[in-house]
Amino acid sequence: MLKLTTAMLSAATLLGSCGNNSGNSSGSNGALRSSNAEKVYVAPGEYDEFYAFMSGGYSGNLTVYGLPSGRMFKEIPVFSQFPTTGYGYSEETKPMLNTSFGMVPWDDAHHPDISQTEGILDGRWVFINGNNTPRIARISLKTFETEEIIEVPNSAGNHSSSFITENTEYVVAGTRFSVPVPQADLPINEYKGKFKGALSFISVDKETGRMNIKFQILMPGFNYDLSHPGRGKSHGWFFFTTYNTEEANSLLEVNASQNDKDFIAAINWKKIEAYVNNGGGTKMVANYAHNVYDESTHTATSTMEKEVLTVNPADIPGAIYFLPTPKSPHGCDVDPSGEYIIGNGKLSADLTVHSFTKMLDAIENEKFDGDAYGIPILNYEAILAGSVKSGGLGPLHTEFDNQGNAYTTFFISSEVVKWKIGTWEVIDRKPTFYSVGHLMIPGGNSRKPFGKYVVAMNKITKDRYLPTGPELEHSAQLYDITGEKMELIYDFPTHGEPHYAAAIPADMIRDKSQKIYRLDENNHPYAITSPDQAKVTRNGNEVHVYMSMIRSHFTPDNIEGIKVGDKVYFHITNHEQDFDVPHGFAMIGANNSELLIMPGQTKTLTWEPKKVGVWPFYCTDFCSALHQEMQGYIRVSPKSSSLDLTWTLDDE
Amino acid sequence: MKFKRIAMKSTKLITLLIAFLSLNACKNSTSEKAASSPPSPTETQHPVNGQASVTDNVSDPNALQVAKSLDDFKTLVVAIEAADLENTLVNAGPLTVFAPVNAAFNKLPEGKVSSLLEPENTSKLAVILKNHVAPANYPLQQLAKEAKKGRKLYMASGNYLDVVQKEDDIYVGGTKIIKTVQVSNGWIHVINDVLIPTEEE
Numbered sequence: 001m002l003k004l005t006t007a008m009l010s011a012a013t014l015l016g017s018c019g020n021n022s023g024n025s026s027g028s029n030g031a032l033r034s035s036n037a038e039k040v041y042v043a044p045g046e047y048d049e050f051y052a053f054m055s056g057g058y059s060g061n062l063t064v065y066g067l068p069s070g071r072m073f074k075e076i077p078v079f080s081q082f083p084t085t086g087y088g089y090s091e092e093t094k095p096m097l098n099t100s101f102g103m104v105p106w107d108d109a110h111h112p113d114i115s116q117t118e119g120i121l122d123g124r125w126v127f128i129n130g131n132n133t134p135r136i137a138r139i140s141l142k143t144f145e146t147e148e149i150i151e152v153p154n155s156a157g158n159h160s161s162s163f164i165t166e167n168t169e170y171v172v173a174g175t176r177f178s179v180p181v182p183q184a185d186l187p188i189n190e191y192k193g194k195f196k197g198a199l200s201f202i203s204v205d206k207e208t209g210r211m212n213i214k215f216q217i218l219m220p221g222f223n224y225d226l227s228h229p230g231r232g233k234s235h236g237w238f239f240f241t242t243y244n245t246e247e248a249n250s251l252l253e254v255n256a257s258q259n260d261k262d263f264i265a266a267i268n269w270k271k272i273e274a275y276v277n278n279g280g281g282t283k284m285v286a287n288y289a290h291n292v293y294d295e296s297t298h299t300a301t302s303t304m305e306k307e308v309l310t311v312n313p314a315d316i317p318g319a320i321y322f323l324p325t326p327k328s329p330h331g332c333d334v335d336p337s338g339e340y341i342i343g344n345g346k347l348s349a350d351l352t353v354h355s356f357t358k359m360l361d362a363i364e365n366e367k368f369d370g371d372a373y374g375i376p377i378l379n380y381e382a383i384l385a386g387s388v389k390s391g392g393l394g395p396l397h398t399e400f401d402n403q404g405n406a407y408t409t410f411f412i413s414s415e416v417v418k419w420k421i422g423t424w425e426v427i428d429r430k431p432t433f434y435s436v437g438h439l440m441i442p443g444g445n446s447r448k449p450f451g452k453y454v455v456a457m458n459k460i461t462k463d464r465y466l467p468t469g470p471e472l473e474h475s476a477q478l479y480d481i482t483g484e485k486m487e488l489i490y491d492f493p494t495h496g497e498p499h500y501a502a503a504i505p506a507d508m509i510r511d512k513s514q515k516i517y518r519l520d521e522n523n524h525p526y527a528i529t530s531p532d533q534a535k536v537t538r539n540g541n542e543v544h545v546y547m548s549m550i551r552s553h554f555t556p557d558n559i560e561g562i563k564v565g566d567k568v569y570f571h572i573t574n575h576e577q578d579f580d581v582p583h584g585f586a587m588i589g590a591n592n593s594e595l596l597i598m599p600g601q602t603k604t605l606t607w608e609p610k611k612v613g614v615w616p617f618y619c620t621d622f623c624s625a626l627h628q629e630m631q632g633y634i635r636v637s638p639k640s641s642s643l644d645l646t647w648t649l650d651d652e
Numbered sequence: 653m654k655f656k657r658i659a660m661k662s663t664k665l666i667t668l669l670i671a672f673l674s675l676n677a678c679k680n681s682t683s684e685k686a687a688s689s690p691p692s693p694t695e696t697q698h699p700v701n702g703q704a705s706v707t708d709n710v711s712d713p714n715a716l717q718v719a720k721s722l723d724d725f726k727t728l729v730v731a732i733e734a735a736d737l738e739n740t741l742v743n744a745g746p747l748t749v750f751a752p753v754n755a756a757f758n759k760l761p762e763g764k765v766s767s768l769l770e771p772e773n774t775s776k777l778a779v780i781l782k783n784h785v786a787p788a789n790y791p792l793q794q795l796a797k798e799a800k801k802g803r804k805l806y807m808a809s810g811n812y813l814d815v816v817q818k819e820d821d822i823y824v825g826g827t828k829i830i831k832t833v834q835v836s837n838g839w840i841h842v843i844n845d846v847l848i849p850t851e852e853e
Contacts, residue, residue: 253746253789254798257806327806347787349810391775393740393808394787412743412787412808414703434703435744460744462706 036489039480042069047510050442050503052455053112053126054476056080057497060107062128062139067442067453067503068478070492078137078146079107079130083593087146090595091569091604092524093293095302099151100287104133111162111226111500114141115204119166119231119447123508125209127162127171134158136173136202138209141504143295143514150211151288153308154181154198154218160227160240160332164204166447170269171211172229173200174240178221178247181310182284191249195221198310199240201269210292215276215309217320219265220373221247223256226331226397231447232338234356236270239341243328245372256328257347261380263322263372264332264343266359271319272311280316281309296523298602314374321363322372324380325352331397331438335406335421336447340385344395344408351395351408353424355385386424390417396437397500399444401451401481407444409436409456416456416479418486428485432477435460441481442503450505454479454486457498464491474498515579517600524602526571531555536647543568543645549583549597550575551624553649554617557632561645564609564638570595570617573602583630584620594620609636704738712836715749716741719840727757727765734769735778740808746789747838748805750813750824752846760846782808783849791839792832795822811849 042048048066051073056063060080064073081088081097088097088105097103107130115125125147126139134152139145152158152173160174178195180186186194197219202211222242230237245262248255275281286308293300313320325343329352333342341359343352359378361367367382394412401407405427408417414435418428436458442450456479461472473493479486519529528534531548534555538544543566548555554572562568574583576599586594587607595603609615619630637643704716716738719725728751732738741747757765768777785808790798795815798805799822804812813825822829827845 254794254803257788258803347806349782349808391778393782412745413740414743431702431739434706434739460703462703462708 036480036487040068040070040478040490042066042071048506050450050453051506051509052440052442052501052503053114054457054494054498054501055109055112055128056495057110057499058108059496060109060130061496062109062112062126063495063498064144065492065494066506067455068490070476070478070490072495074144075495076139076144076146078128078139079104079109079135079149081105081593084596086593086595086603086605089593089605091606092299092602095300096146096149096291096293098289098291098302099133099135100153100289100304101133106132107135108132109137109496109499110159112502113163113171113445114502114504115164115168115209116166116446117168119235121443121446121448121504121508122168123504123512125168125204126502127164129158129161129173131158131161131176134173134175136162136171136211138171138204138211140209141509142512145293147209147293147295148211149289149291150202150213151290152198152200152202152213153286153288154179154183154196154216154284154310155200160199160224163227163229163238163445165229165238165269166231166235168204168206170201170214171204172227172238173202174224174227175199176223176225178223181218182286188249191221192247193221195247195249197222197224197242199224199265199267201238201272211290213288213305213308215272215281215311217267217272217311217313219313219320220375222263223252224265225329228332228334228341228445230338230356231334231336234334234338234341236268237356238267238269239323239332239334240265240267241325241329241332241343243330261324261326262328263377264325264329264341264354265375266321266323266341268319272316275316275319276309276311281311283307284310295517296521298517298522298524298527317374318363320375321359322375322377323354323359323383324369324377325354326350331395333398333400333406333445336400336402336449338447340421342398342406342408344397346394346396346411348395349389349391349393351388351390351398351419353385353387354383358383358385388417388419388424388426390419390426390429392417392429397439399439399441399454400449401441401444402449403451405451405481407439407441407454407481407486409439411435411437411459414458416454416486418481430479430486430488432456432458433464433475433491434458434462438498438500440501440503442505445502450503451481454481455501455503457494457501459497461493465493516577517598519573519575519577519600522573522600522602524571524573526569526604527573527602529573529575531575531649534647534649536561536645538645541566545570545572545647547572548575549573549585549619549630551581552619552626552630554585554619554630554632555649556647558635558648558651559632559646560635560637561641561643562609562634562636563641563643564612564636566609568607568609568634570605570607571602572597572604574599576600581623582621583623585617586620587617587634588615596621609634612636612638702739703742706742714742714837715745715747715835715840718833718835719749719751724753724842725751727754728752731757731765731768731777731781735774735781737778737781741785741837743837745787745837748786748788748790749835749838749840750784750786750829750843750847751840752784752843756844756846760848779809780846780848783811783813783847785809786813789838790841791834792822792829792841795824795829795841809849813847 157176159176244256327345327348329343331344392410
């Protein structure tokens with residue numbers, strides 16, 4: 001009888017869970033479903049409340065989404081060539097992808113972070129890291145164009161990046177792989193003790209945003225996973241999670257999971273900044289690319305920098321400490337007050353929360369448990385504020401709302417867990433679909449989060465959408481977090497693999513958005529501001545075409561005297577001064593891409609004709625009712641031809 | 653012996669009851685919907701209960717699917733369901749599951765299994781089950797290597813399990829691995845004992 005009751009009870013639990021798991025969020029109730037639809041519905045002609053910037057992961061780019069609609073507005077090319085616009089193919093933008101390894105036309109874009117002033121989003125720039133060939137990019141939120149890319153030397157697997165300090169003093173780039181510094185021909189098994197992990201502090205000019213590597217800290221050879229700045233009371237510090245404190249160099253899935261605790265490295269960057277400002281640090285020979293796009297010439301230049309300032313932790317005692325943190329922590333997150341530093345131990349069930357106040361006290365009173373390579377390890381109990389025991393498995397990343405709550409993703413148990421800062425009590429758990437990596441609350445990594453939505457970025461899609469072959473776009477879920485319990489209200493696909501995202505209220509950037517480039521401010525050396533300046537010049541086999549475009553023709557549109565073996569540069573200026581009237585340019589047989597040229601802008605495509613004949617070009621962007629008439633011809637003569645160059649429009 | 657049979661019987665009864673009731677419950681909610689309006693494709697096709705409910709007849713079976721397909725793991729599967737851990741066991745992992753057979757549960761003191769299945773003991777049950785799962789990729793060969801290097805296995809419960817090799821056999825937490833099955837998201841090593849975490853004993 002008793003056993004039967006037990007059975008009934010557990011059955012009842014399951015019965016309950018059948019409806020409860022889906023909860024109000026996505027389940028069977030039609031009325032709730034329609035109110036959820038209203039929450040995400042943005043009527044035709046209306047605008048989204050937030051702009052979300054999601055990293056493209058292996059796409060190398062950054063995508064812009066509206067929230068709550070989940071509509072994708074734009075893909076911004078950053079580290080990858082983008083034939084859609086000609087980014088990385090045009091002569092002007094090729095230098096953006098230059099590195100010390102030559103042109104690297106792709107990267108793995110990971111962690112976008114929006115610039116801040118006094119710990120609050122200011123909507124000027126978004127930064128993002130290239131993980132594979134270490135680089136940091138700065139994108140203008142006025143033009144939504146990549147303006148600058150700086151390579152990071154002595155680094156490899158630029159993962160604990162690109163997070164900014166609360167006045168955008170620095171964008172920080174930490175290495176995932178430790179490597180020989182400087183690089184050297186070493187046996188791999190001499191890793192331990194010989195390899196270093198560089199943490200780079202890249203200063204950002206207050207006015208121009210221009211980046212410059214101020215200093216690199218050469219840390220022990222651990223893997224540096226993620227990082228976040230101190231804010232408010234902890235401003236001036238930066239925190240990095242580490243794993244592989246075992247310093248293994250092979251089969252890391254086993255060998256880097258041996259230590260019960262790894263570390264969060266706490267870096268007093270203000271102290272190190274003062275040290276280097278007073279002449280501290282060692283200049284090291286280096287070679288890294290610094291690529292800057294100039295909006296007035298519409299052209300990027302790449303400069304090779306030859307030196308970097310390095311700091312050895314041993315030379316500046318009192319600036320760096322290790323906070324023991326269980327089980328290979330991934331996310332390293334700081335709450336809006338700056339008091340709590342959260343380690344998301346990815347193999348653990350629990351979250352570890354350290355107290356900044358207790359950390360300072362432990363430093364003051366030297367509550368140390370030994371050291372690692374001379375860097376003091378603080379006593380775990382002395383700095384621990386609490387731990388969150390959620391019952392979930394595999395915590396990865398935590399963000400915050402403006403009500404004193406935190407939200408953590410759990411990869412293995414596929415859920416978002418809401419918990420209370422200070423009491424560490426779990427308030428809610430909601431499933432994700434499936435295997436969530438990171439999550440994002442607009443402003444959730446600042447002093448002032450906008451706690452209306454959380455977006456969960458999942459790694460596994462499975463059956464969320466109709467099957468489209470083996471490869472699926474990753475799924476994201478949108479939760480309404482305005483109530484006590486989270487409510488799943490929407491599902492949408494994302495492009496590439498968003499590893500991380502940042503969002504800002506649309507109001508903060510919408511009105512600053514640039515609509516056209518002014519033709520009278522175009523300083524491109526090959527620009528023509530009037531069609532009568534159009535010309536074609538030859539210098540040996542190098543031919544320069546100075547061309548303009550306007551609805552609905554090119555000037556010139558007939559060119560003769562080009563020869564097989566020439567290298568033809570089409571410098572094309574869009575003479576429109578009207579928002580959203582770009583023109584495209586495509587040349588048959590061009591071995592690169594098209595160009596998409598914005599009003600007032602000049603871009604250059606290179607073409608090396610290989611075949612004798614008359615070859616057309618045309619506008620690729622449906623610009624006008626006479627778009628289909630927007631075309632031209634190039635006559636290509638044999639190499640031996642002595643035909644003079646001519647260029648005409650309507651035979652003139 | 654008598655006890656064991658009763659325990660087994662009651663477990664089976666529970667399984668059946670649960671299967672019947674939960675099936676019924678889900679049916680009810682669908683039929684309610686059906687009564688008001690025909691279900692839209694989204695309503696019928698989108699599982700809302702997590703990855704464990706994804707239908708996929710093409711991929712290699714995962715740890716949960718394999719466990720469910722074998723009679724030896726009937727009790728284990730009931731426990732996994734009662735602890736709400738199905739979605740965890742279908743995760744990308746990698747996972748290494750030390751899976752006790754039905755008889756292993758019979759070795760526990762009388763009433764232990766049914767008590768753990770009580771709703772108020774769900775979290776206790778979850779900790780015990782997580783003590784059988786390592787968030788790691790441990791084929792038998794790797795376990796032998798771990799034993800040789802004197803390493804312990806970190807389990808999802810937060811505890812560590814000893815791994816030792818005696819002659820040709822591998823022992824985890826003192827019990828012998830009697831069979832190994834590769835699954836799409838890792839490994840199932842079959843064992844004859846339930847690995848109760850030390851603080852539970």
